[in-house]
Amino acid sequence: MRVLITGASRGIGKSLVEKALEQNMTVLAITRSEMALKHPQLISIQADISNPEGLKKLSSHLEVQKGIDILINNAGILIKQDLDDIKGLTFAESFHVNATTPFLITQQLLPILKKSQNPKVIQISTMMSSIQDNQSGGYYSYRSSKMALNMITKSLSVDHPDVAFGLIHPGWVKTEMGGPEAPVTTEASADGIWKVIQKLEKGQAFRLQDFRGRELPW
Numbered sequence: 001m002r003v004l005i006t007g008a009s010r011g012i013g014k015s016l017v018e019k020a021l022e023q024n025m026t027v028l029a030i031t032r033s034e035m036a037l038k039h040p041q042l043i044s045i046q047a048d049i050s051n052p053e054g055l056k057k058l059s060s061h062l063e064v065q066k067g068i069d070i071l072i073n074n075a076g077i078l079i080k081q082d083l084d085d086i087k088g089l090t091f092a093e094s095f096h097v098n099a100t101t102p103f104l105i106t107q108q109l110l111p112i113l114k115k116s117q118n119p120k121v122i123q124i125s126t127m128m129s130s131i132q133d134n135q136s137g138g139y140y141s142y143r144s145s146k147m148a149l150n151m152i153t154k155s156l157s158v159d160h161p162d163v164a165f166g167l168i169h170p171g172w173v174k175t176e177m178g179g180p181e182a183p184v185t186t187e188a189s190a191d192g193i194w195k196v197i198q199k200l201e202k203g204q205a206f207r208l209q210d211f212r213g214r215e216l217p218w
């Protein structure tokens with residue numbers, strides 16, 4: 001099994017890589033800076049996927065061309081200062097990294113994924129994208145960009161029924177983004193995410209699930 005994971009340098013992405021290696025998968029880990037972790041089944045690809053050159057480097061990479069069974073779009077940003085941003089640049093950046101980039105990567109890699117017997121595309125979304133769950137307000141650019149990711153993924157799932165698409169909320173996780181108060185470790189989150197991915201099949205109802213497999217409201 002060959003899996004490609006973005007945002008693999010730290011946080012949830014790094015733990016997703018480590019769990020995949022434990023399961024004997026071959027991992028194509030995408031990072032902007034050099035990856036410290038070394039492993040015989042780890043292929044580290046340095047590319048800034050949020051720009052066109054990085055995306056081109058990724059999709060034309062020999063190891064990517066060899067085949068991928070699972071794509072995990074994990075890289076993401078949360079910019080808290082969006083209320084002070086009168087030019088809306090934080091919105092542009094959040095939408096670019098959290099919604100447009102996962103869409104472009106998926107589009108580029110779909111022909112390669114479709115050569116797999118059981119192709120899967122996982123988007124790491126968030127419970128904060130849920131309208132029903134939003135009782136606390138704020139986080140305008142983050143919530144809306146991840147909600148856009150959900151809609152993009154729904155359309156991809158309609159247009160490509162031969163691929164299984166998953167939207168997963170990783171929990172509130174202790175990372176640079178989640179902060180030190182978060183109750184879930186990256187290891188527990190990654191473990192749960194992999195269990196959800198294993199159960200994901202094409203043709204299933206499209207839903208937002210958390211890392212424990214619970215369905216979340218839109």
Ligand SMILES: NC(=O)c1ccc[n+]([C@@H]2O[C@H](COP(=O)([O-])OP(=O)(O)OC[C@H]3O[C@@H](n4cnc5c(N)ncnc54)[C@H](OP(=O)(O)O)[C@@H]3O)[C@@H](O)[C@H]2O)c1
Nearest residue numbers: 007009011012032050074075076126172173175176177178
């Ligand atoms: N932590 C939580 O509680 C939580 C909750 C819900 C959802 N999530 C989602 O889970 C995913 C991972 O979050 P995390 O908590 O592990 O965050 P994190 O520790 O801040 O790590 C984010 C990762 O994304 C990469 N990244 C950020 N901007 C990028 C860009 N422009 N281009 C390429 N890579 C970029 C980072 O790479 P660099 O090292 O190169 O910056 C890093 O590997 C995100 O999609 C996030 O929205 C997290």
